């Protein structure tokens with residue numbers, strides 16, 4: 382098993398939901414973690430809840446390349462390097478295609494698709510230097526289309542294709558790339574308020590465990606695309 386305790390991890394969209402859950406698991410295993418999101422108060426709350434001086438919070442909107450460049454600079458200035466990137470930030474707006482607004486389309490493509498490219502482009506030199514790992518959080522919506530999902534499906538099909546092509550480009554630098562495609566996860570996604578009724582869903586900590594296992598895996602092995610769903614449907 383690979384020793385991962387000295388790794389520095391950057392998680393976009395880490396103030397809530399899946400990103401926060403991944404941060405919690407990795408911190409518990411001794412990794413240093415940087416979290417970004419747009420809302421700084423939510424980031425401060427997340428840092429307090431994680432209660433750990435190994436957490437760096439950085440305000441960044443992944444749809445703006447210059448924000449991601451500054452975020453990576455801040456992480457390297459604080460921790461000295463960056464080994465692992467989890468491109469997780471995402472938004473969901475659901476409407477029939479004839480009613481989908483330009484604003485919602487641009488928000489999903491800008492964050493969910495262009496954002497994962499911005500995050501990779503800003504961090505790829507660090508990943509090359511440290512034989513790093515890039516993980517994108519796509520969705521089962523990246524392979525299964527559904528009504529009212531035109532914008533979200535377009536963004537997530539894009540993330541899956543992007544990450545697989547990036548994997549082929551970057552593996553010869555000893556950089557691993559994986560896209561995780563979850564089904565329903567308990568989170569604040571699309572204004573959802575988590576409750577006990579979400580117990581059947583995948584929990585953010587389950588995805589944290591999955592990321593941990595990927596990082597610990599034999600360097601010769603690369604699960605490049607992972608579909609993960611709840612065992613039951615309710």
Ligand SMILES: NC(=O)c1ccc[n+]([C@@H]2O[C@H](COP(=O)([O-])OP(=O)(O)OC[C@H]3O[C@@H](n4cnc5c(N)ncnc54)[C@H](OP(=O)(O)O)[C@@H]3O)[C@@H](O)[C@H]2O)c1
Pocket residue numbers: 393394395396397398399400417418419420421423441442443444469470471472473492493496518519520521562563564565566567568569570571572
């Ligand atoms: N929940 C599910 O069932 C599910 C299933 C499959 C895939 N996913 C994917 O999982 C990822 C995480 O979603 P979640 O379920 O954890 O949702 P969430 O609870 O709503 O969390 C989303 C996170 O992303 C951040 N974010 C949103 N837009 C951003 C931007 N432009 N720049 C930087 N940060 C941004 C949010 O903070 P700010 O708003 O402050 O920026 C928040 O920290 C998304 O990519 C989503 O598509 C979710």
